Amino acid sequence: MEERAKCLALLGAGALVGSVSTIFLLKLRARRTVKQCEEKGVELNITGNGNSRMAGLDLLSDEIVSEQLKRNIQFFGLEPQQKVTASYVVVIGLGGVGSHAASMLLRSGIGKLLLVDFDQVSVSSLNRHAVATRADVGIPKAQCLKEHFLSIFPECQIEAKVLLYDASTEEEILSGHPDFVLDCIDNIDTKVALLAACVRRGLKVLSATGAGARADPTRIRIADLRQSTNDPLSRAVRHRLRRDHGIEGGITVVFSLEKPKAKLLPFKGPSGEEENPSDYQILPGFRVRIIPVLGTIPAIFGQVMASYVLTQLAGLQVQTEPIVNLDIDHYRMLHQRLIEHEESLYGTALQVQVDVEEVMFVVKELWHGRSAREPFAKDVGRGMWRSVNELMLVRWDQEKPASVANLILLKFKEAEEHESRVLEDIKEREPEYFVRVTSILKRAELEFGL
Numbered sequence: 001m002e003e004r005a006k007c008l009a010l011l012g013a014g015a016l017v018g019s020v021s022t023i024f025l026l027k028l029r030a031r032r033t034v035k036q037c038e039e040k041g042v043e044l045n046i047t048g049n050g051n052s053r054m055a056g057l058d059l060l061s062d063e064i065v066s067e068q069l070k071r072n073i074q075f076f077g078l079e080p081q082q083k084v085t086a087s088y089v090v091v092i093g094l095g096g097v098g099s100h101a102a103s104m105l106l107r108s109g110i111g112k113l114l115l116v117d118f119d120q121v122s123v124s125s126l127n128r129h130a131v132a133t134r135a136d137v138g139i140p141k142a143q144c145l146k147e148h149f150l151s152i153f154p155e156c157q158i159e160a161k162v163l164l165y166d167a168s169t170e171e172e173i174l175s176g177h178p179d180f181v182l183d184c185i186d187n188i189d190t191k192v193a194l195l196a197a198c199v200r201r202g203l204k205v206l207s208a209t210g211a212g213a214r215a216d217p218t219r220i221r222i223a224d225l226r227q228s229t230n231d232p233l234s235r236a237v238r239h240r241l242r243r244d245h246g247i248e249g250g251i252t253v254v255f256s257l258e259k260p261k262a263k264l265l266p267f268k269g270p271s272g273e274e275e276n277p278s279d280y281q282i283l284p285g286f287r288v289r290i291i292p293v294l295g296t297i298p299a300i301f302g303q304v305m306a307s308y309v310l311t312q313l314a315g316l317q318v319q320t321e322p323i324v325n326l327d328i329d330h331y332r333m334l335h336q337r338l339i340e341h342e343e344s345l346y347g348t349a350l351q352v353q354v355d356v357e358e359v360m361f362v363v364k365e366l367w368h369g370r371s372a373r374e375p376f377a378k379d380v381g382r383g384m385w386r387s388v389n390e391l392m393l394v395r396w397d398q399e400k401p402a403s404v405a406n407l408i409l410l411k412f413k414e415a416e417e418h419e420s421r422v423l424e425d426i427k428e429r430e431p432e433y434f435v436r437v438t439s440i441l442k443r444a445e446l447e448f449g450l
Contacts, residue, residue, distance in 0.1 A: 059085045059111060059155050068153070069109045080314035081109060087179040087313045088112040092165055092194060094141040095119075096128030096295060097208045098184030100302025101309075103130040106149050108310050112157040113149070116173055117141040118164040128295035130302070165190050170197050180309050183207040184302070188236050195237070196245040204312070206305055207253045209234045211298040212291035213260035220256050220300060222308055227323040228255040229364075254304050257323075257365075259447070262292045328356070335359045338393045342402060345419070351401040358404050362393065366440050367409040375436065396441060397423055405445035408437060 059065045060082055066073070073081045089110050091102040094117035102115060121129065121136045121144050131148040132141070142160035149158055163169050165185070174181065174197060181203050185191045191207070198205035207225070210233040221228075225241075226249040228234035234255055241247040311318050335356045342349040354362065363369060371391065393407045394415045400406045410418060418426075427434045 058082070059109070062155065065109075065155050072108055076314045076316060080316065083315065084310060084313045085109045085111045088114075088176065089180045089182065089309060090114040090116065090173065090178045091182045091184060092116045092173065093182075093184030093186065093208075094145055095125060095184065095186070096293065096298030097211055097302045097305070098182065099130035099132070099141070099145060100299045101182055101184060101208075101305040102145060102302075103149075104303055104306035105309065106153050106156055106158075108306065109153070110156060113159070114173070114176075114178070115142045115145050115158065115160045116163055116165065118162060128293060128298050130299070165194050167193065174198070174201060174203065178203060179313060181205040182305055182309065184305070186210070186212075186233070188233065188240065191233075192237055192240045192244065195241060195251055196247060199245070199247055199251070205251060206308060207237075207251060208301050208305060209237075209253050209255040210260070210291075211256070211301040212293045213262040214256045214258045214297045215261055215294050216256070216258045217297065217300045219258040220254065220297075220304055221323060222252060222254055222304065222320045223323045224249050225251045225253045228253050229323075230257055230259045231255050232260070252308070254301055254308070256297070259365075328360075331356050331360045331363065334363060334391070334393055338402060338407075341392060341394065353401050353403040354407065359393065362404055362407050362444070363409055366444055370409070371411050371414060372408040372437055372440075373410065373414055373433070394418060396437060404448050405441050408441075 060069065060073070060078070069081060069085070072084070076084070087110055089105055089112070091098050091105070091113065094102065094115055098117070102113060106113060117140065120138055120140055121132045123134070123137055126132055126134065126137075129141075130145075132144050136144045140160070140162040142162050146158050146160040149156065161173065163173065165173055170193075181194075181198050183191060183194050183198075183205055185194065195205060195207060209228055209231045225234060225238055228238075234253065241251075308318075335354070338354075338359070339349045339352055342352050390411050391409050392412060392415050393402070393409055395402050396406050396408045398419065408418075423434075
């Protein structure tokens with residue numbers, strides 16, 4: 001009991017010291033702020049928009065700011081964090097993705113933020129918004145974020161614009177030489193116009209694609225727009241940029257390799273009957289129908305965007321995982337190789353129940369272009385063009401046909417060894433491998449309704 005009392009006393013003393021030191025720092029900061037501003041002839045703006053950022057002063061010289069960003073400084077180093085703190089970022093679209101991206105940028109010390117969205121907080125958006133509460137319902141999302149942000153990092157210069165991005169607002173939103181623009185818009189017309197304007201102006205832009213109807217956070221990737229797959233929004237944006245603006249690529253996007261788990265819900269009018277959604281659009285081209293959203297996924301999209309921007313601004317080199325994207329000839333080759341192998345082994349290819357498109361699903365979606373014996377990517381991206389020459393599709397269970405739910409990708413020697421064994425032997429000797437493969441094939445079975 002005595003030892004416990006001592007521990008509690010020490011903890012209490014530590015908490016007291018921490019509280020006193022924080023109060024001391026706050027008071028010291030206030031005195032230094034006034035003194036620095038007097039020396040530099042800077043007028044303090046106490047009223048107005050509530051921003052207390054002082055022009056021309058290094059934010060990290062402030063004790064409170066330095067303490068608040070201490071972990072970032074320890075991670076990046078002082079000079080890289082100074083680059084972050086001196087940066088200006090524009091975030092357009094402040095829903096589930098944009099609000100989380102903006103929130104983490106703020107908490108990481110971005111010195112200047114422009115928040116842009118024409119919409120208001122709704123009750124249904126509370127399942128994925130970063131900061132909004134029920135009390136915020138009905139107010140503009142941009143205003144909502146700014147008010148919350150000023151209580152988190154008041155030194156940040158925050159500007160909120162309740163605007164729809166289009167040709168008439170382009171100059172107002174994109175002027176000022178931002179270091180990065182985050183496109184978190186879910187409307188194709190607006191998204192394409194913004195991305196084209198950023199390319200034309202030479203601005204660094206990071207774009208979010210569809211985060212709705214997904215559930216697997218492990219499949220979120222960062223890559224060039226040309227490499228994004230399984231995303232209808234990406235596909236439409238690629239087509240429009242190429243057709244209307246002659247832009248083939250060079251735009252970095254955050255997207256999910258996962259196929260959407262649901263589609264847009266049918267639109268029902270006031271009568272409860274299904275009606276044409278375009279009759280109810282507030283603005284041309286804006287979606288009225290609802291796509292189901294698991295709130296965690298747009299939040300992770302936003303966090304991924306913030307991480308990418310912060311590391312770019314700080315100059316930290318991060319090697320993102322390359323996207324396996326074989327062309328159709330490679331899938332045809334693997335399909336033909338399967339047919340020839342079946343004929344050689346069984347005397348016929350009648351049990352091959354997959355076409356080239358389904359081979360694409362098996363190779364890309366199930367096995368990510370590598371041997372089923374390699375649980376982690378070792379040779380992806382450009383290396384895949386070479387390694388595919390060493391891979392083939394074979395049956396997992398030799399008693400069943402070569403279907404989507406019964407094909408694994410292996411190297412030639414691995415395939416030969418696999419076909420010399422029975423599944424019971426694999427299950428007994430390699431239980432982890434057996435469970436992993438069967439769970440992947442079960443997913444294929446469910447997706448194709450087999």
